[in-house]
Structures are given as structure tokens and as C-alpha cells.
Amino acid sequence: LDSTFGGLEAMITGLCDEYPRLLGCHREMFVLGLLVFIYLCALPTTTYVLFVCSFALGDSEVSQDLPPWAMVLAWSITASSIICIPLYIIYMFIVTPGTIRERIKNMIKPEEYMPPQLNPNYGTHV
Numbered sequence: 001l002d003s004t005f006g007g008l009e010a011m012i013t014g015l016c017d018e019y020p021r022l023l024g025c026h027r028e029m030f031v032l033g034l035l036v037f038i039y040l041c042a043l044p045t046t047t048y049v050l051f052v053c054s055f056a057l058g059d060s061e062v063s064q065d066l067p068p069w070a071m072v073l074a075w076s077i078t079a080s081s082i083i084c085i086p087l088y089i090i091y092m093f094i095v096t097p098g099t100i101r102e103r104i105k106n107m108i109k110p111e112e113y114m115p116p117q118l119n120p121n122y123g124t125h126v
Contacts, residue, residue: 008038 012031016023023030066074089107096103 008034 012027012034016027016030092107093103096106098106
């Protein structure tokens with residue numbers, strides 16, 4: 001992911017530097033449009049063609065060609081990456097102290113980060 005963001009930032013900066021009048025004052029919209037374009041282009045490479053066919057042809061026509069175990073496997077693989085997000089939200093809700101309102105407020109607030117070298121207890125193992 002690190003190299004992806006670095007490459008993307010290099011491309012954005014290069015294009016904005018090359019066309020400052022066109023993209024300079026609209027950088028945020030350009031970045032949004034570029035990311036949506038990249039997402040749509042990458043979507044077929046990360047999802048099964050089955051899902052595209054399901055939407056285009058209707059679910060019943062596609063599912064007749066696959067055995068039930070293949071459908072279960074496909075949905076299990078898909079769910080394995082998606083399920084992490086709601087599970088983490090539930091976990092954070094359980095371990096965050098406070099009332100429901102305080103929990104939600106603390107969960108959507110960015111965490112404070114202190115580099116270990118600046119932490120006075122760094123390396124003391126206390």
C-alpha cells in the first residue's frame with residue numbers, strides 16, 4: 001500500500017505541476033475523479049466476474065452454471081475481507097469505556113499518536 005500511495009501521489013503531483021491552470025485550483029476534485037476512475041478500473045481485477053455477470057444477467061442464470069459449493073466458497077472468500085470492518089467496529093464499541101454517546105464520540109475521533117522515542121516510558125518495560 002505504501003508504494004501505491006507514493007506512486008499515486010507522484011502521478012497527481014506531476015499532472016498538477018504540468019497543468020497548473022487546469023488542475024491547480026481544482027486539485028481535490030481531480031484527485032477524487034482520479035481515485036474513482038482507478039477504483040472502477042481495478043474493480044474487475046479484485047472481484048469475481050460472477051458478480052458482474054450476476055448484475056448483468058440476473059442471479060438465477062449465473063448461479064445455474066456453478067455448483068453450490070462454488071457459490072459458498074465465492075461468498076466466503078468475499079465475506080472474509082468485508083466482515084473485518086463491522087467486527088472491528090463491534091470490538092471497539094465493546095472495549096471503549098463510557099456511555100453509548102461517549103463511545104461513539106471516542107471511536108470516530110482520531111487516536112493520538114506519540115512516536116515511541118518521545119514516550120518517557122519507552123524502553124523501560126514498566
